[in-house]
Amino acid sequence: MLQDTILKTIGLGKSFKGFAAVSDVNLEVARGSIHALIGPNGAGKTTCFNLLTKFLEPTSGQILFNGLDITKERPAQIARRGVIRSFQISAVFPHLTVLENVRVALQQSLGTEFYFWKPQNSLLTLDDRALELLDEVGLSHFAGEEAISLAYGQKRALEIATTLAMDPELMLLDEPTQGMGHEDVERVTELIDRVAKGRTVLMVEHNMKVVSSIAHRITVLQRGSVLAEGSYYEVSSNPLVVEAYMGSHGESL
Incomplete structure (x- = not known):
């Protein structure tokens, strides 16, 4: 029987010469959901994606896919399991x-x-x-x-x-609407929502309008650690999240 959690990280971390780019990230992605990973610039979102697809080796922690520990597996093995990262593969x-x-x-x-x-x-x-x-x-x-x-x-x-x-069981989308005009953003957002039916999507996305309209759950990173998690309403009304965004190059929710 398949588990409700398709992807889980336990204490996931990555350090570069003593600098902790990602630290103690505990992430759970529910099967059949669209889960967004957000955060101000430099929060560690892309590093997290690189760890999940093994383009980077974790310094600490575990990655579980369908309950199996895939932490030591190579990128090709993970792709064969059905974890496909768009815009790279x-x-x-x-x-x-x-x-x-x-x-x-x-x-x-x-x-x-x-x-x-x-x-x-x-x-x-x-x-x-x-x-x-x-x-x-x-x-x-x-x-x-x-x-x-x-x-x-x-x-x-x-x-x-x-x-x-590639018949993905889990699609990882890294900034799918980056650099797009308003009409393209709307079109691609609708497309992601449509193709996600019957699949699971984990996406890094800066555009909060996109996130608010299609994400079921949101994890907010700041300085490589999880700052908050929940629905868009929950994270957007969290004072710590508002402060993190407002203090980062004038970004806002």
């Missing part, structure tokens, strides 16, 4: 078509990406699934276009499609 190839980008990701999920001797038409069997994924993110009309021709928000949607192609 799902790189967009600018001069491949939109469809071909998703097909490459589907090949990775099947473990056939190095079968160079196979004829190209053998890849056509993946096209139906690739088109389904493009339809899911609203890009089916762009299937034959080169990825380089897409608008910025559409490229982010394509990156989400390639992440979905």
